[in-house]
Amino acid sequence: MSNSETGTHVSYLEHEGKYKGLLGWLLTTDHKKIGLLYLYCIIVFFFVAAILGILMRVELIAPGQTIMGAQTYNGMFTIHGIIMIFVIVIPALPAIFGNFFLPIMIGAKDVAFPKLNLFSFYLFLIGAIFGVLSQFIGGGAPDTGWTFYVPYSSQSSTNVIYALIAAFILGFSSILTGLNFIVTMHRMRAPGMGWFRMPLFPWSLYATAWIQVLATPIVGITLLMVIAERVLKIGFFDPALGGDPVLFQHLFWIYSHPAVYIMILPGMGIVTEIFPTFSQKPIFGYTAILFSSLAIAFVGYFVWGHHMYTAGISTGSRWFFSFLTFLVAVPSAIKVFNWVSTLYGGSIEMRPPLLYAISFIFLFMIGGFTGLTLGSVATDIQVHDTAFVVAHFHYIIFGGMGFAFFAGMHYWFPKIFGRMYNDKLAYIGWGFLFTGFNVLYFPQFIIGLQGMPRRYFDYLPQFQTGQVISTIGGFILFTGLIIMVGNLVYHAKRGAIAPANPWKGVTLEWQIPSPPSHENFDEIPEINHAPYFFGNTSENK
Amino acid sequence: MSTHSIHSEQIESETGKLGMWIFLLTELFLFGGLFLVYAVFRAQYSEAFHAGAEELNAFIGTLNTVFLLVSSMTVAMAITAIQKDKKNLAIFLILVTLILAGLFMMNKYFEWSHKFEFKLYPGSEVLKNLPRGELLFFGLYFMMTGLHAIHVLIGMTLLAINIFKIKNGEVSSKHYLHLENTGLYWHLVDLIWIFLFPLLYLIT
Amino acid sequence: MKNGDTHISSFTSHAIVLIVLLALTFLSVSVTGYQLGAFSVTIALAIASVKVATVILNFMHVKHESLFIKLMISGVFILYALVIIITFIDYQLR
Amino acid sequence: MFSGASNLAEGVDKAFLFIFTIAAIFIIGITAFMIWTVIHFSRKKGKAPMQFTGNVIAEIIWTGVPLVIVMVMFYFGWHGFAPMRNVPADAMKITAIGRMWQWEFDYGNGMKSKDLVLPVNKAVRLDLKSEDVNHSLFIPAFRVKEDVIPGYSNYMWFIPTIVGDYEILCTEYCGLLHSSMLAKARIKEQADYDKWFADFKSEAVKPEPDGYLLIRNTGCIACHSIDGTKLVGPSFTGLYGSSRVVVKNGSEVTVIADENYIKNSILNPDLEIVTGFNKGLMKSYQEILKEADIKTIADYLKTLNEGK
Numbered sequence A: 001m002s003n004s005e006t007g008t009h010v011s012y013l014e015h016e017g018k019y020k021g022l023l024g025w026l027l028t029t030d031h032k033k034i035g036l037l038y039l040y041c042i043i044v045f046f047f048v049a050a051i052l053g054i055l056m057r058v059e060l061i062a063p064g065q066t067i068m069g070a071q072t073y074n075g076m077f078t079i080h081g082i083i084m085i086f087v088i089v090i091p092a093l094p095a096i097f098g099n100f101f102l103p104i105m106i107g108a109k110d111v112a113f114p115k116l117n118l119f120s121f122y123l124f125l126i127g128a129i130f131g132v133l134s135q136f137i138g139g140g141a142p143d144t145g146w147t148f149y150v151p152y153s154s155q156s157s158t159n160v161i162y163a164l165i166a167a168f169i170l171g172f173s174s175i176l177t178g179l180n181f182i183v184t185m186h187r188m189r190a191p192g193m194g195w196f197r198m199p200l201f202p203w204s205l206y207a208t209a210w211i212q213v214l215a216t217p218i219v220g221i222t223l224l225m226v227i228a229e230r231v232l233k234i235g236f237f238d239p240a241l242g243g244d245p246v247l248f249q250h251l252f253w254i255y256s257h258p259a260v261y262i263m264i265l266p267g268m269g270i271v272t273e274i275f276p277t278f279s280q281k282p283i284f285g286y287t288a289i290l291f292s293s294l295a296i297a298f299v300g301y302f303v304w305g306h307h308m309y310t311a312g313i314s315t316g317s318r319w320f321f322s323f324l325t326f327l328v329a330v331p332s333a334i335k336v337f338n339w340v341s342t343l344y345g346g347s348i349e350m351r352p353p354l355l356y357a358i359s360f361i362f363l364f365m366i367g368g369f370t371g372l373t374l375g376s377v378a379t380d381i382q383v384h385d386t387a388f389v390v391a392h393f394h395y396i397i398f399g400g401m402g403f404a405f406f407a408g409m410h411y412w413f414p415k416i417f418g419r420m421y422n423d424k425l426a427y428i429g430w431g432f433l434f435t436g437f438n439v440l441y442f443p444q445f446i447i448g449l450q451g452m453p454r455r456y457f458d459y460l461p462q463f464q465t466g467q468v469i470s471t472i473g474g475f476i477l478f479t480g481l482i483i484m485v486g487n488l489v490y491h492a493k494r495g496a497i498a499p500a501n502p503w504k505g506v507t508l509e510w511q512i513p514s515p516p517s518h519e520n521f522d523e524i525p526e527i528n529h530a531p532y533f534f535g536n537t538s539e540n541k
Numbered sequence B: 001m002s003t004h005s006i007h008s009e010q011i012e013s014e015t016g017k018l019g020m021w022i023f024l025l026t027e028l029f030l031f032g033g034l035f036l037v038y039a040v041f042r043a044q045y046s047e048a049f050h051a052g053a054e055e056l057n058a059f060i061g062t063l064n065t066v067f068l069l070v071s072s073m074t075v076a077m078a079i080t081a082i083q084k085d086k087k088n089l090a091i092f093l094i095l096v097t098l099i100l101a102g103l104f105m106m107n108k109y110f111e112w113s114h115k116f117e118f119k120l121y122p123g124s125e126v127l128k129n130l131p132r133g134e135l136l137f138f139g140l141y142f143m144m145t146g147l148h149a150i151h152v153l154i155g156m157t158l159l160a161i162n163i164f165k166i167k168n169g170e171v172s173s174k175h176y177l178h179l180e181n182t183g184l185y186w187h188l189v190d191l192i193w194i195f196l197f198p199l200l201y202l203i204t
Numbered sequence C: 001m002k003n004g005d006t007h008i009s010s011f012t013s014h015a016i017v018l019i020v021l022l023a024l025t026f027l028s029v030s031v032t033g034y035q036l037g038a039f040s041v042t043i044a045l046a047i048a049s050v051k052v053a054t055v056i057l058n059f060m061h062v063k064h065e066s067l068f069i070k071l072m073i074s075g076v077f078i079l080y081a082l083v084i085i086i087t088f089i090d091y092q093l094r
Numbered sequence D: 001m002f003s004g005a006s007n008l009a010e011g012v013d014k015a016f017l018f019i020f021t022i023a024a025i026f027i028i029g030i031t032a033f034m035i036w037t038v039i040h041f042s043r044k045k046g047k048a049p050m051q052f053t054g055n056v057i058a059e060i061i062w063t064g065v066p067l068v069i070v071m072v073m074f075y076f077g078w079h080g081f082a083p084m085r086n087v088p089a090d091a092m093k094i095t096a097i098g099r100m101w102q103w104e105f106d107y108g109n110g111m112k113s114k115d116l117v118l119p120v121n122k123a124v125r126l127d128l129k130s131e132d133v134n135h136s137l138f139i140p141a142f143r144v145k146e147d148v149i150p151g152y153s154n155y156m157w158f159i160p161t162i163v164g165d166y167e168i169l170c171t172e173y174c175g176l177l178h179s180s181m182l183a184k185a186r187i188k189e190q191a192d193y194d195k196w197f198a199d200f201k202s203e204a205v206k207p208e209p210d211g212y213l214l215i216r217n218t219g220c221i222a223c224h225s226i227d228g229t230k231l232v233g234p235s236f237t238g239l240y241g242s243s244r245v246v247v248k249n250g251s252e253v254t255v256i257a258d259e260n261y262i263k264n265s266i267l268n269p270d271l272e273i274v275t276g277f278n279k280g281l282m283k284s285y286q287e288i289l290k291e292a293d294i295k296t297i298a299d300y301l302k303t304l305n306e307g308k
């Protein structure tokens, strides 16, 4: 199967299509190049949103006004939230790694609809630019929070409409990506690759894609309704126009809770790839992991009400949503146990990807268990809309999905760029990141429990110690990110040439040269065994 | 894409159709959000929704339903025609569909402008002073039929494109995925109207 | 997916479907004449659902599609029904 | 954290304690296990990896055990929450009003207080009303929080058990000064409470001028004080008739604050910006205040000067 020996190999990076140079990139329909386009854009937008995060931390170092006014601060957490959620974490893993590796891992030459893929990239870009622009034009940065709760969002005189449109367009782009992936997985698997021979990263994308396709339209129409409410004064949610504000929250969370699983499922898929490779043994409980992904996707659809425990919904629904929220934790638990069991009995090589994957489990557990604290009605009453929630989702998004992203980046870097990064720098970067992360967000749990609300520009003096520690952590984290990103960026062009299979992986992407050729495979492979088969096949060179 | 055997044609069309179906499901959910809002408000203000529905002209609504149903059939027939390689018949059937769609839009136009004459448009003083339930009813009416009308327009554009594609041979008895998908889209427009019609015009 | 040749529906079958649909429409319109109170919603929606199913199965060819497409479409309708019911129950219990 | 001061605190704290204990056990246990495997099965030791692919019994155990655990968690959560929605019939009734960006507690008969003053060990029910956007009434020490949503009748209840002053915060984002929407819950012995209530009653009968009610209920006093302090906007005291330095179309001009000026400031606030203040903060009240209301406000602002 391996064809790296043939001297005529041209990597996709050097492949010349119809167009040359920059245009060749901008008009490409190669899923790998589109994946990279997403990667570069997302890094830029992450930088913007992360800087806003750090500025907020500086503002919060002392009570009262420190470096900005209340209006600026409110705009900042809104834009920070919107960019992070809609521009970064929802698209990131499917659009970067999904685009790049999904076709390769199922033995296809491209996704089902390559042009649609490019189109959805441009939608993404337009939406993202709209989001950033809303910060600067006209009436000032939107100040509603990323949740756009009505009636405030239908009254605020800031650029709420731009932000709504941005979120709408980004949602559309996300739907098209999901649609593309579902069809790809249904129609383009290599011969012999039955559903149960598909690796687990594609499986996690499959579950994700269904959520993208079936939940996103709801938020789309909801945002349209808010726009109609603002522009045409049609009453839906604003009580001044006869509407019902709690109905907005229902509709918003019908999408946005499933959306949190859009964020985490692909991340889980990535670490599921990493554990078998670095312990050189099959994944423990393939079917259990697969079905737990589908279960999370399905049950996750019905728990949205846990964001509304205090919104005056009926006692019966609080009961119901709390119950289902707890149920949804069980498939996550199954996954965690299967991952750590994969390590057991392996031949474990500690390399940066594995280190990130293990940190993922640690941080995800903290995020997950605090999620359970929030899922329990009694305790949520106390910590709802406090710094505790802020800590929960930073742990689970940044610590979970974020660290999974870093893990994937270090795992697939040699395949994407055909170069190796420096391991030592990667460890140092990890050290700063991991320490900084915990110093930054752990204190938020404590002050949250003591009653520090979120979206607070100003706060009571008793919370200052926690806030100061947090801010210090922010800067440690900052250092770590710079080291990590620096390491990767520098070595993408200048690192040592990477072999085709540096980690001795067995999934298809490791059977082709690094970087892959434009067509991925010279001939479409035939699959005749389960995906994580570490038997003595010839590929394990 | 390059090998034009019957077999790859078949695969491509299955792929395209699957994609279209998934897209249609997202469209259903898009309207689904509105139906959800409708359901909640309707349960709370059933009297007012009744009163609102009385104000709408059920005759025009029925007429429009008939237009859309017939047009749905003509599109379906157009596909049969192209499958049987009867190009002119297919073009004719699509034209009939377009005419029916045009009649539907014309009716909509008169219906809306009639409302506007009575100062019943979003944000108007008259509307604002209506009881809360009726205000919501008319809000939903404009939003739902408006969004639906946009879909009708998109569908009409797609149909018109198909006429040209049939003429220059891009759509033929071998290769009619484009027409098939347009047909699916047009049926979706019909499906949504089938729900809208009783909810807005009939329920008493 | 189903291999082999695609099914071609006949013109007459389309015409029959249309007649059924029109009949259902007139049934639905004439039923509104009677004051059925709470039932009117149920009946109107039931008729609409039958019509929708007819369109999906015949005009949209789902009768002849693969099992997966059938399951997918019915699954989505069930999912949507569950979402509506859950939201609805919240309002009813308040 | 564990310093509850109401009857509801115990149930909530128990649920916290249970979840945190379980969490600590699992997080420490699993992390320790991972570290152990990484060391024990290190590739450097050169052992061949075992090639097993799963174990159904293990799978069942770690589906079943978490399921049982989360159900117990659910039970504790439910148990702590259930009393929160069962208001005793004899609870004392107070209406809590949230508006941008202050709380007000209506004891009935026009007695409105900025702080929530309550007798200890007596059940109280707060009916929550919002006059503009969503707010949320949060008293951390009592473990209570409910959203205050316009057009909705939400409520909360509790029995304060310890005398003292407690923070009341707003935890639903409500705009610019969300973070300063604070108040105090003052829990007093019954005797002290009765005394406070008597004083309060005699104070409260003084009628408020219409103009004051207007600017209070529209939310102006969130940004404009009537005692001379500078908040987000300039204070109303001494405003009427004084000469103002404003930036108009980019250049500074001096104008006299007459009735017209005030009307203009309310309807088109961004046209003339008072030096030292920011544009874009105050929104136009075109849709909200009627011509007559503005006249009333202007008249009231006039009276603010006469006191000086």
Ligand code: HEA
Residues within 6 Å of the ligand: A147, A260, A261, A263, A264, A306, A307, A325, A326, A328, A329, A330, A332, A333, A334, A336, A337, A364, A365, A366, A367, A368, A369, A370, A371, A372, A374, A375, A376, A380, A383, A384, A385, A389, A392, A393, A396, A397, A400, A401, D026, D030, D065, D066, D069, D070
């Ligand atoms: C990636 C995103 C992500 C993920 C995966 C999750 C996962 C979970 N979330 Fe989180 N959540 C958010 C992102 C996410 N969340 C965001 C962004 C918000 C805030 C939104 C806003 O208001 O702005 C939020 C808010 C939020 C709330 C509302 C808080 C409030 O506003 O009051 C709740 C309440 O129930 C909740 C619960 C949960 C639960 C129970 C899980 C579960 O899925 C977690 C499951 C994981 C585990 C349980 C740990 C691993 C398991 C083991 C180690 C095995 C042992 C386990 C057992 C014995 C049970 N989340």
Ligand code: HEA
Residues within 6 Å of the ligand: A043, A044, A047, A050, A051, A053, A054, A056, A057, A060, A077, A078, A080, A081, A082, A084, A085, A088, A089, A144, A145, A146, A147, A390, A394, A397, A398, A402, A453, A454, A455, A456, A457, A474, A477, A478, A481, A482, A485
């Ligand atoms: C992916 C999701 C994500 C991520 C990664 C982050 C990252 C960070 N967030 Fe996040 N945050 C949210 C999602 C996220 N946030 C959301 C959804 C909200 C809610 C918004 C709302 O309430 O509506 C929120 C709210 C929120 C608040 C609460 C505001 C409030 O309620 O008052 C705070 C406060 O401290 C905060 C801080 C931070 C900080 C310091 C980081 C840091 O971790 C950032 C670290 C990064 C850096 C410091 C930059 C370093 C990197 C570089 C310099 C790049 C190098 C160069 C290249 C890449 C080329 N965030």
Ligand code: CUA
Residues within 6 Å of the ligand: D098, D099, D100, D101, D134, D135, D136, D170, D171, D172, D173, D174, D175, D178, D179, D181
């Ligand atoms: Cu009131 Cu926040």
Ligand SMILES: [Cu+2]
Residues within 6 Å of the ligand: A256, A257, A260, A303, A304, A306, A307
């Ligand atoms: Cu959630």
